[in-house]
Amino acid sequence: MWSTAQAARLYPIQRKEFLENLDKVIKRSDYPALDVFICTADPTKEPPMSVVNTALSVMAYDYPTEKLSVYVSDDGGSELTLFAFMEAAKFAAHWLPFCRENNIVQRSPEAYFESNCSSSSQTFKIKTMYEIMKMKVKHVVERGKISDDHVTSDEERKAFNQWTHKCTSQNHPTVIQILLANNKNMDVSRNFMPNLIYVSREKSKTSHHRFKAGALNVLLRVSAVMTNAPIILTVDCDMYSNDPQTPLRVLCYYWDPEIRSKYSYIQFPQHFQGINKSDIYACQLKRMYQIQPMGLDGLGGPDNAGTNCFFSRRAFFGGPSSFVSPEIPELSPLHVIDKSIQSPEVLALAYRVAGCNYENKTSWGYKIGFRYGSLVEDYFTGYQLHCEGWMSMFCNPDRPSFLGHAPISLVDMLNQQKRWVVGVYEVAFSKFSPMTYGIKRLGLLMTLLYSQYAFWPIWSIPITTYAFLPQLALINQVCVFPKVSEPWFLLYIFLFLGAYWQDFFDFVSANGTFPMWWNDQRIWTIRGLTCFCFGSLEFLLKSLGISTHGFSLTNKVVDDEQSKRYDQEIFDFGVPSPMFVPLTTAALINLVSFTLGLPQVFKGNNWEGLLIQMFIAGFGIVNCWPIYEAMVLRKDNGKLPAKITLTAAFLTWALYMVASFIF
Numbered sequence: 001m002w003s004t005a006q007a008a009r010l011y012p013i014q015r016k017e018f019l020e021n022l023d024k025v026i027k028r029s030d031y032p033a034l035d036v037f038i039c040t041a042d043p044t045k046e047p048p049m050s051v052v053n054t055a056l057s058v059m060a061y062d063y064p065t066e067k068l069s070v071y072v073s074d075d076g077g078s079e080l081t082l083f084a085f086m087e088a089a090k091f092a093a094h095w096l097p098f099c100r101e102n103n104i105v106q107r108s109p110e111a112y113f114e115s116n117c118s119s120s121s122q123t124f125k126i127k128t129m130y131e132i133m134k135m136k137v138k139h140v141v142e143r144g145k146i147s148d149d150h151v152t153s154d155e156e157r158k159a160f161n162q163w164t165h166k167c168t169s170q171n172h173p174t175v176i177q178i179l180l181a182n183n184k185n186m187d188v189s190r191n192f193m194p195n196l197i198y199v200s201r202e203k204s205k206t207s208h209h210r211f212k213a214g215a216l217n218v219l220l221r222v223s224a225v226m227t228n229a230p231i232i233l234t235v236d237c238d239m240y241s242n243d244p245q246t247p248l249r250v251l252c253y254y255w256d257p258e259i260r261s262k263y264s265y266i267q268f269p270q271h272f273q274g275i276n277k278s279d280i281y282a283c284q285l286k287r288m289y290q291i292q293p294m295g296l297d298g299l300g301g302p303d304n305a306g307t308n309c310f311f312s313r314r315a316f317f318g319g320p321s322s323f324v325s326p327e328i329p330e331l332s333p334l335h336v337i338d339k340s341i342q343s344p345e346v347l348a349l350a351y352r353v354a355g356c357n358y359e360n361k362t363s364w365g366y367k368i369g370f371r372y373g374s375l376v377e378d379y380f381t382g383y384q385l386h387c388e389g390w391m392s393m394f395c396n397p398d399r400p401s402f403l404g405h406a407p408i409s410l411v412d413m414l415n416q417q418k419r420w421v422v423g424v425y426e427v428a429f430s431k432f433s434p435m436t437y438g439i440k441r442l443g444l445l446m447t448l449l450y451s452q453y454a455f456w457p458i459w460s461i462p463i464t465t466y467a468f469l470p471q472l473a474l475i476n477q478v479c480v481f482p483k484v485s486e487p488w489f490l491l492y493i494f495l496f497l498g499a500y501w502q503d504f505f506d507f508v509s510a511n512g513t514f515p516m517w518w519n520d521q522r523i524w525t526i527r528g529l530t531c532f533c534f535g536s537l538e539f540l541l542k543s544l545g546i547s548t549h550g551f552s553l554t555n556k557v558v559d560d561e562q563s564k565r566y567d568q569e570i571f572d573f574g575v576p577s578p579m580f581v582p583l584t585t586a587a588l589i590n591l592v593s594f595t596l597g598l599p600q601v602f603k604g605n606n607w608e609g610l611l612i613q614m615f616i617a618g619f620g621i622v623n624c625w626p627i628y629e630a631m632v633l634r635k636d637n638g639k640l641p642a643k644i645t646l647t648a649a650f651l652t653w654a655l656y657m658v659a660s661f662i663f
């Protein structure tokens with residue numbers, strides 16, 4: 001595991017773009033078109049207003065509006081989301097010129113109004129407008145239906161009539177709604193606005209919808225029919241643009257034909273907003289999102305992170321020198337659009353390609369488009385593109401190009417990463433495993449790095465071993481490590497200090513602080529005992545055909561009490577998740593073994609032999625501190641449920657008995 005990570009240290013790259021030179025090379029009128037894909041899947045878990053903010057922030061890009069189209073995929077198939085977007089389209093007519101005329105850099109309205117924005121009367125007016133929209137959308141979402149007085153035109157009525165009482169999120173026809181067209185709709189300053197298109201693909205119980213990858217493939221096809229831009233940006237609904245010049249940065253690379261013919265995507269990192277000071281859940285994932293991609297960039301390119309990524313459309317249709325043509329010519333990246341997006345033929349074809357049976361007997365998801373077969377469709381797609389011979393790039397400007405929200409409760413974070421575990425195993429143990437398939441196509445170094453992710457969850461084996469074995473042995477006075485006086489002792493000290501120092505150094509060089517790093521290593525041990533174990537088990541059960549699993553959305557709604565605890569840096573256990581059981585058991589075993597070991601060591605009973613074990617148990621205790629607090633000291637709703645504590649106490653006793661029997 002350690003050696004796979006070393007490849008990322010060999011050729012790290014840090015890039016810089018010189019936007020001021022762009023004008024010397026390209027005229028604004030020659031900019032290539034850009035299609036933006038935004039995914040959302042459930043109006044209750046992903047508040048529509050947050051999706052609206054994502055969309056508004058990219059619609060306000062510093063980019064010619066006639067070249068810009070924003071497609072929103074609503075996998076929840078909800079008229080509430082459509083309603084929110086109808087409101088957003090109206091608000092955009094004010095927001096876009098406001099940003100342009102006042103040179104606003106923060107173009108997500110929510111983030112802008114939260115920051116110390118100017119207090120001019122114009123700002124006040126637009127803020128009021130935003131608040132009214134927000135209230136209206138919130139009200140509609142809370143009630144769960146759209147009352148007649150919210151529908152203002154026949155066109156809107158017609159759109160909502162597509163929902164019948166039979167529609168559910170898993171079973172409904174396609175709805176495609178052009179909310180803004182860049183040759184028709186003008187803002188209040190009489191400039192055209194970008195295209196804004198709502199897409200809810202057809203879903204039926206009888207055909208697999210392939211989660212996010214399926215949604216993105218529908219957008220790939222619908223956008224091919226409507227605008228067919230050569231550049232595609234994918235953004236999740238929990239992110240927003242934090243820099244309106246981001247597409248210009250992309251052009252700095254993309255405009256070079258040499259680069260265009262070799263590179264499939266340019267990945268921007270995920271930076272998060274609202275993380276507490278020492279990032280108690282290590283949600284920034286600094287290593288995965290910021291440190292490693294720089295290293296990968298020097299070897300062949302970063303893996304894909306699902307969001308904040310600019311793709312070349314061509315990359316979805318075979319390798320750089322082996323074009324795979326789609327089943328109908330209208331979907332080809334080479335196809336030239338000669339009709340307006342509102343024309344009936346275009347719409348009819350768009351409806352057809354969004355149908356749930358359209359992909360049957362085609363190459364979509366296998367040779368074309370985003371790839372199916374893994375819950376981490378982003379990792380898998382990026383990997384497949386690299387295997388086909390594409391390269392990719394990592395671009396990390398000083399001002400974060402995108403900002404997003406990370407889960408702020410422990411269980412949300414663990415559930416999210418449990419899904420990732422299942423996803424990476426789906427790749428690791430498939431015919432596409434980096435060890436067998438990747439190695440022939442990627443070379444050794446890239447294979448090592450892809451394997452590092454594919455086999456990421458096997459960390460649970462050493463972590464679980466270290467959490468229990470030395471401690472149980474300590475309780476029974478059995479030494480499992482060399483004595484202080486033996487030369488091997490030094491090896492352990494060297495490995496421990498070396499690994500921790502290297503880890504710390506990496507972290508701090510990526511602008512991390514000591515408390516952040518401390519939490520990062522704590523969460524690493526927690527993962528090993530929770531989501532890594534449970535994800536592996538889930539994957540095993542699935543492989544044996546005993547259970548199935550889906551894409552469990554990461555929760556994006558938080559209650560006030562929870563976010564207050566988060567701001568105070570207090571761990572949130574709250575729900576009785578089975579994942580907490582091994583964690584709490586480990587916490588108790590470490591405590592028990594340390595307490596029982598201490599008097600023995602003081603008495604001088606074999607202290608030389610037990611020192612490392614005492615150290616590990618002590619280290620475990622320090623790391624488990626929030627768990628003890630949550631177990632006994634706290635009274636709030638985030639404390640550890642009594643059920644978990646009791647189960648863990650029983651297991652601790654059982655382990656103790658078994659161990660004394662064995663040792």
Ligand SMILES: O=c1ccn([C@@H]2O[C@H](COP(=O)(O)OP(=O)(O)O[C@H]3O[C@H](CO)[C@@H](O)[C@H](O)[C@H]3O)[C@@H](O)[C@H]2O)c(=O)[nH]1
Nearest residue numbers: 039040041075211212215236237305306307375376553554
């Ligand atoms: O059936 C689905 C499921 C999810 N989504 C969308 O996928 C995105 C990511 O979902 P989220 O619940 O936020 O998952 P995260 O774990 O936070 O996302 C990370 O991991 C995913 C892979 O598991 C990647 O797709 C994401 O880009 C990456 O940020 C969201 O916009 C969802 O709306 C869909 O469109 N359809």
Ligand SMILES: [Mn+2]
Nearest residue numbers: 236238405554
């Ligand atoms: Mn997310």
